[in-house]
Amino acid sequence: MSESGFERREEGFEAKFHAEGDQKFRxxxxxxxxxxxxxxxxxxxxGEDAEAYAKTVIRADLQEPGDQDVIAKVQADLAAKGIEISAAELQEELDLCAEDAAAENG
Structure with missing residues (x-):
């Protein structure tokens, strides 16, 4: 039995949804x-310390939806070293990094 046009279209939408989700994740x-x-x-x-730290930041972002998990982790890490940067300033920098990531992607 051949697929109907509707089924093919539905599969196409599902594939697009997954591709867009994967792109957003990357x-x-x-x-x-x-x-x-x-x-x-x-x-x-x-060097290696910076690379290891990057992995902890990425893992922190996977904990809960939104940026607050990353902001809280980074703010605590900075505070532990006596560096005070507000959550708003960190969010601003995170947003700039998002723009850079999008620009790199074309």
Whole structure:
């Protein structure tokens, strides 16, 4: 039995939805890595330490929806080193990293 036009169209929409979701996920991961690199600079981390830190930031973003988990983690890490940056300033930097990630993607 052949598929109806409706079934083919539905499959097409599902494929597009999954592709867009995957693209969004990759952009968020790139954004998080760029943000972690910026924070690493604030924390004076470099090399392997900066890479390891980036992984912790990416993992933090997977904990709950939205950016608050990342902002809270980074703000606590900075505060532990005596660096006070407001959540609003961190959100602004995170937004800039999102723009950079999108620009890199074309």
């Amino acid at each position: 952009l968020e991961m790139r954004r998080d890595k760029l943000f972690a690199q910026w924070v690493s600079g604030q924390l004076e981390l470099s």
